[in-house]
Amino acid sequence: xxxxxxxxxxxxxGFMRLRRVTYPLSALLSILSVVAFLTLGLxxxxxxxxxxxMELRAKSGQADLVTLRALGDKLQLGExxxxxxxxxxDVTLRVRLQPGGDAAQQQAVQSVRAAVGENYEFRRVExxxxxxxxxxxxxxxxxxxxSIVAVxxxxxxxxxxxxxxxxxIATMHDLLLTMGFFAITRLEFNITSIAAILTIVGLSLNExxxxxxxxxxxLRKFKRMPxxxxxxxxxxxxxxxxxxxxxTTLMALASLVLFGGHVIQSFAVAMMxxxxxxxxxxxxICSPIxxxxxxxxxxxxxxxxx
Amino acid sequence: xxxxxxxKIASIIAxxxxxxxxxxxxxxxKDVRENIAKKLPxxxxxxxxxxxxxxxxxxxxxxxxxxADVARTQVEALRDDVRRILRExxxxxxxxxxxxxxxxxxxxxxxxxxxxxxxxxxxxxxPNAANALGIxxxxxxxxxxxxxxxxxxxxxxxxILDRVRRAVDQTIEVIRRRVDALGTTEPNIQRQGxxxxxxxxxxxxxxxxxxxxxxTTARLEFRLVADPGxxxxxxxxxxxxxxxxxxxxxxxxxxxxxxxGEDLTDAQPGFDQRSGEPVVNFRFNxxxxxxxxxxxxxxxxxxxxxxLDGKVIxxxxxxxxxxxxxxxxxxxxxxxxxNDLSVLLRAGALPAKLTIVEERTVGPGLGQDSIDAGKTAxxxxxxxxxxxxxxxxxxFGLFANIALFVHIVMVFAGLVLLQATxxxxxxxxxxxxxxMAVDAxxxxxxxxxxxxxxxxxxxxxxxxGFNRAFATIVDSQSTTMVVAVIxxxxxxxxxxxxxxxxxxxIVTTIVTAVTMTRLMIALWYxxxxxxxxxx
Numbered sequence: 001x002x003x004x005x006x007x008x009x010x011x012x013x014g015f016m017r018l019r020r021v022t023y024p025l026s027a028l029l030s031i032l033s034v035v036a037f038l039t040l041g042l043x044x045x046x047x048x049x050x051x052x053x054m055e056l057r058a059k060s061g062q063a064d065l066v067t068l069r070a071l072g073d074k075l076q077l078g079e080x081x082x083x084x085x086x087x088x089x090d091v092t093l094r095v096r097l098q099p100g101g102d103a104a105q106q107q108a109v110q111s112v113r114a115a116v117g118e119n120y121e122f123r124r125v126e127x128x129x130x131x132x133x134x135x136x137x138x139x140x141x142x143x144x145x146x147s148i149v150a151v152x153x154x155x156x157x158x159x160x161x162x163x164x165x166x167x168x169i170a171t172m173h174d175l176l177l178t179m180g181f182f183a184i185t186r187l188e189f190n191i192t193s194i195a196a197i198l199t200i201v202g203l204s205l206n207e208x209x210x211x212x213x214x215x216x217x218x219l220r221k222f223k224r225m226p227x228x229x230x231x232x233x234x235x236x237x238x239x240x241x242x243x244x245x246x247x248t249t250l251m252a253l254a255s256l257v258l259f260g261g262h263v264i265q266s267f268a269v270a271m272m273x274x275x276x277x278x279x280x281x282x283x284x285i286c287s288p289i290x291x292x293x294x295x296x297x298x299x300x301x302x303x304x305x306x
Numbered sequence: 307x308x309x310x311x312x313x314k315i316a317s318i319i320a321x322x323x324x325x326x327x328x329x330x331x332x333x334x335x336k337d338v339r340e341n342i343a344k345k346l347p348x349x350x351x352x353x354x355x356x357x358x359x360x361x362x363x364x365x366x367x368x369x370x371x372x373x374a375d376v377a378r379t380q381v382e383a384l385r386d387d388v389r390r391i392l393r394e395x396x397x398x399x400x401x402x403x404x405x406x407x408x409x410x411x412x413x414x415x416x417x418x419x420x421x422x423x424x425x426x427x428x429x430x431x432x433p434n435a436a437n438a439l440g441i442x443x444x445x446x447x448x449x450x451x452x453x454x455x456x457x458x459x460x461x462x463x464x465x466i467l468d469r470v471r472r473a474v475d476q477t478i479e480v481i482r483r484r485v486d487a488l489g490t491t492e493p494n495i496q497r498q499g500x501x502x503x504x505x506x507x508x509x510x511x512x513x514x515x516x517x518x519x520x521x522t523t524a525r526l527e528f529r530l531v532a533d534p535g536x537x538x539x540x541x542x543x544x545x546x547x548x549x550x551x552x553x554x555x556x557x558x559x560x561x562x563x564x565x566x567g568e569d570l571t572d573a574q575p576g577f578d579q580r581s582g583e584p585v586v587n588f589r590f591n592x593x594x595x596x597x598x599x600x601x602x603x604x605x606x607x608x609x610x611x612x613x614l615d616g617k618v619i620x621x622x623x624x625x626x627x628x629x630x631x632x633x634x635x636x637x638x639x640x641x642x643x644x645n646d647l648s649v650l651l652r653a654g655a656l657p658a659k660l661t662i663v664e665e666r667t668v669g670p671g672l673g674q675d676s677i678d679a680g681k682t683a684x685x686x687x688x689x690x691x692x693x694x695x696x697x698x699x700x701x702f703g704l705f706a707n708i709a710l711f712v713h714i715v716m717v718f719a720g721l722v723l724l725q726a727t728x729x730x731x732x733x734x735x736x737x738x739x740x741x742m743a744v745d746a747x748x749x750x751x752x753x754x755x756x757x758x759x760x761x762x763x764x765x766x767x768x769x770x771g772f773n774r775a776f777a778t779i780v781d782s783q784s785t786t787m788v789v790a791v792i793x794x795x796x797x798x799x800x801x802x803x804x805x806x807x808x809x810x811x812i813v814t815t816i817v818t819a820v821t822m823t824r825l826m827i828a829l830w831y832x833x834x835x836x837x838x839x840x841x
Contacts, residue, residue: 102661102663103661105662106517106662122667123668123669123671124668124669124672125513125665126666126667127662127666129662129663129664132663132664140796142796143792143793143797146796147788150788150792151785151789158781191801192731192800192801192804194801195797195804195805199786199789201789202788202790203786205782205786206745206782207782209782209785210778210781213777213781214778237756244744244752245741245742245744245749248690248691248694248740248742248744248745249738251687252738252740253737253738255682255687256683256687256738258683258686259683259686260680260683260734260737261676261679261680261730264734267731268734
């Protein structure tokens with residue numbers, strides 16, 4: 001029976017040769033990410049920046065973007081961001097954090113309601129006061145830091161130090177590039193983005209672990225094989241799996257991006273990027289590091305199965 | 307690999323069937339579900355999956371008790387105490403008794419009297435004598451004395467903290483009564499941290515009304531309007547407003563409160579018999595009734611003010627002693643306002659001002675849209691993944707797909723049994739695990755292919771595939787699990803929903819993708835006795 005396969009059997013591709021291309025490329029992308037992060041910064045959503053987000057639907061006809069944009073000046077709310085999405089009748093309206101504490105944010109919502117409440121249905125209203133947004137920044141940062149620490153501890157116990165360091169570098173690489181992705185695409189950065197980033201860390205490690213497990217297995221079996229060859233054999237062995245799984249997960253994420261609604265879209269887009277980067281780094285970033293670090297010393301070769 | 311004891315087969319099938327049964331109620335209409343649930347024993351898990359506010363629509367409002375307001379009230383009370391004590395002890399003071407921030411200060415010129423006052427006040431600061439263990443609670447305030455005659459009382463941190471904590475408890479009680487009056491189902495009101503209260507009301511349409519009910523302190527006071535020639539220190543100038551909030555005028559109202567809202571036992575909206583205007587009828591408790599009777603008897607002909615949160619509602623003239631213990635507030639209300647005011651008065655006053663620090667409201671329409679979008683995404687993802695697995699692995703792909711189906715059912719069953727909240731990111735988490743769930747199968751199948759290529763017999767290749775892939779599956783899933791656990795503890799609401807679905811997905815993957823697929827392949831092997839691996 002003819003089967004559909006993306007990776008041929010018995011593939012013997014020299015991935016390690018490519019490190020002369022992928023290392024400079026990743027270095028460049030990393031630098032670009034840092035620069036973008038430092039110069040452009042992230043496009044913080046109201047979770048972290050505070051302020052008000054409203055989703056309006058015109059009760060009849062189209063949403064009048066011009067009038068809505070003018071609200072900022074009219075009501076003295078500063079800059080008001082208006083974005084259309086979906087049909088012509090739906091818009092999101094974002095009001096920046098108002099000076100004057102929590103009560104001022106509520107006041108802003110009231111004045112918008114009073115101004116356009118007759119013509120628009122308020123489908124969603126989110127108001128985050130200045131203190132809550134500060135706390136969310138704290139807990140978000142704590143979440144990322146804690147996850148990294150937890151994952152590092154896990155790797156430390158699970159692998160020899162060379163493999164652990166390789167995994168850590170790959171994870172940092174993915175994290176860095178994802179932040180760069182957020183900075184460059186101006187994708188809104190919210191609490192759900194933190195969830196996306198942490199999931200990316202999880203998925204990327206998942207890929208890394210699969211590759212490293214195989215490398216370790218082959219190391220035990222063929223003690224005298226040179227390191228680049230061991231890595232190439234391992235990667236070729238797991239490649240079809242990496243492609244399969246990445247494809248199914250990408251399919252799931254793509255359907256979220258296309259059909260999951262605009263609320264979840266940026267979440268899914270970020271995760272798609274992270275997934276691709278995670279698969280890439282497990283092959284091209286994590287593994288070649290072992291060439292430089294050398295093979296971990298091995299004990300008895302693993303007993304092969306019956 | 308192929309020795310599956312009967313009990314194991316039976317328990318796997320039983321588990322899957324059970325999972326199916328658990329999710330059935332979620333697909334029934336609400337009234338049908340509730341009817342059936344009534345006939346079943348209470349322990350039977352016949353309930354629907356809990357939808358988050360982002361999916362069913364509703365209001366999520368985080369309120370903060372204003373600690374400064376609590377301190378202010380406490381300083382006021384302390385000032386009254388000081389006044390009472392000094393009067394009792396007949397201690398002469400110069401100037402008034404000042405209160406600001408968390409300090410009350412008074413000037414006692416005579417040194418001997420000052421000494422007496424300080425001793426007496428220090429006793430006051432230690433209201434409870436040492437308990438049986440000889441431990442005294444810390445004093446509620448510190449008394450400082452300076453040689454120039456100034457006596458200062460400073461409230462301690464612990465006293466204010468303690469008062470804030472009690473204020474939050476009281477606030478929760480009051481809010482519960484107020485929200486219940488809205489007639490919504492299953493509001494969730496809980497303490498959050500030291501000084502916050504979270505109010506979640508599912509399915510609420512009009513959040514403005516809710517916010518108004520939450521934002522009003524509703525401190526009702528009956529106070530006399532001061533006689534001409536009052537001293538400015540003893541009165542507040544308070545404004546009166548009309549229906550639309552335009553100021554009508556102001557009254558000099560005595561600081562002294564005759565009767566307070568806490569002395570009300572009931573308040574009901576009604577209409578004035580003569581004018582037909584909406585009014586609020588109220589009844590005092592015994593103490594309030596007596597007090598009101600006394601004051602009105604002594605002040606016939608003078609006006610008094612009904613003050614709500616520092617605003618004069620109305621200032622009628624006392625026509626005669628009111629001793630019946632009941633009365634009427636009329637103050638240019640709309641019907642709705644009279645209604646709300648009686649709700650507020652029945653529920654009692656908030657102990658301190660509340661500030662809305664976070665609000666997230668989703669209309670029911672948007673919630674339904676999100677559910678629909680999530681469903682569509684889940685269907686599309688499933689169809690794609692199923693088709694891809696079938697074309698790649700043939701019959702083994704079919705096994706993986708059956709396992710995938712059971713996996714999704716089990717995730718839902720887990721959500722129902724844990725009564726965990728399904729949120730929009732939670733749906734995304736489930737869709738994501740659709741993609742990830744087959745990872746375990748892929749790992750196993752690829753390993754089987756590889757082992758077979760190396761010349762192993764079918765049975766040994768199958769066996770090696772499952773055994774060797776298992777360690778990697780556990781390894782790789784545990785990294786994602788670590789993340790799910792951290793997200794659960796750090797996130798709130800929607801993010802927590804994502805963590806729950808993700809975590810559940812990982813657990814059920816191991817059950818379905820490993821054990822179930824293994825069972826299916828074992829049965830298939832026994833039945834068809836293949837000569838080559840079909841993948």
